[in-house]
Amino acid sequence: MLKISRLRRKEIFTGYGFVLPALILLTVFGFIPLILAGYTSLFRYPLVNPARREFLGAANYIRAFEDETLRLAFINTVYYALWQIPMQTLLGLFLALLIQKQIRGVSVFRTGYYLPVVISMVVASVLWRIMLDSENGLINSVLVSVNIPRQPLLTSTVQALPTLAFMLSWKWVGFSMLILLAGLQSIPTDYYEAAQIDGASAWQRFWYITIPLLKRPGLFVIVTNTINAFKLFTPIYVITEGGPQNSTLVMIYYIFREAFRFNRLGYASAIAILFTVFLISLAAAQLRILRSEPD
């Protein structure tokens, strides 16, 4: 008896020992910063001179709701997301449907469509910044060669965000494709065969078998794409810096600029907290709405 309890005690001890390094790291670099963000957001907190901080209470939060530029950044972010999420998700679904059959050479196409996901965001941003140049860019050259007049693209306040949405769909569509492809391949072929025998058309098979059974991976893709769209930062930093005329000023870039250019860490933290709460509720709402849909 004594021996068993000693073994048991040893296992408990080992268990804590094994999870301890991960837990310490997650606490120091995850939970503590999260709490610290709440604390900092209550202060006027100069980044370069923290000793001169000053307690403000909820003033930073009140200010956030009155900040016109912040409102613009938020609207821009939502507008961008409304372009990018459907584009990337639907294109991903289309590509997944194209390459789902195991026909000869299909792996070349699967790999090819996935390539942009593999390179870094900075590389993609630099590459597209050069290609999208309105004077010397490859994109305008291609447009002219198919008889479309040159476009201002990133230099236009109207076209800049949709252009970025297109660029980031190019970058991430392979991710949506891959997840949805795995979903498509997990649907048993008997379902389609049975439906075909019953006389269901290709469209009916797609609508009543494929779409309902793609719900789980589809949900994952939509939620992931949404969160990523709202976290847009690197292309803004590398390509547009928020311009022209604040037309590509988005939330994370705004937070970054407040903290590191304008030295306002407290205010930036308040915005970061509000935006995180918004993002988490958005993801939760999506999960709820899409899950509760009748089958």
Place this chain on the structure above:
Amino acid sequence: MTTYEQASATRQIFSWQRLKRFGLYVLMTFLLLFPVVPFIWMFGSAFRPVTEIFEYVYPLSWKTFIPVQFTANNFIDLLFSEGSLWPRYIFNSLFISVTTVVAGSLVNSLAAYAFARLEFPGRDLLFLMVLLTIIIPFEAIALPLYQVVRQLGWLDTYQVMIAPMLANAFSIFLLRQFFMGIPRELEEAAIVDGAGRLRIFFQIIIPLSWPAIISTGLITFQAQWDAFLWPLIVTSSPEVRVIQIAVSNLIGQDATYWNELFAAVALAALVPLILFFIFQRYYTQGITTSGLKG
């Protein structure tokens, strides 16, 4: 219907299917141009002399994509000119990525093993806590994390880019799933023989789990190789600068050396591309498991 008519009907169906298959290939090939052409253009431009970089962009022809005067000088100048820091940037990125993968795999798989197999009070609660960190976007804690590492005196060091990225809830989750699929009998024999858990972990579990460890390791490597926002915030000196920051600095300059920029971009793209082609199977496995189970 005569035999002749039947035969011609089947032939028609046959050729109709062939036509559809052909159309599918045409469509797939056309769509392949979108991801592949920018890559060809990028690698092509990296091998052009500086005078030629934008010369053939318009009008569109084969010269737009294939260098007319092929040269490797851009790479040689970038990497080997006197005082060039590019070898250093590449080393920094590789060092940070590899260290994070090795140390992170150890930390995460140990935790994942405990969560999968060992029984201790509070286990499920702790696992839930770990999972909670998946929801927190890194961008949300980047600012306070900056305060933490500044307090530790870690600005402009390697560890500032490694330590916060070691423990990863997502890797722990995936590895735990994998460990739970390993039959318990394999361990029980070793326990009867008196082997400790640490020995079981290293001698039985790890050798069986390479696919899962490689999958999570690749995801970690790519995340670290691509990291931009965090290194941008916490480093400024060239000694610890990573390649992504160096590339983005190049384009910010007033007089951009376009040929060197293309060479730098090509190098930064090459490392993950090579890894992707070597480990493609593990790579897609990791991504799709996350989608189907997450």
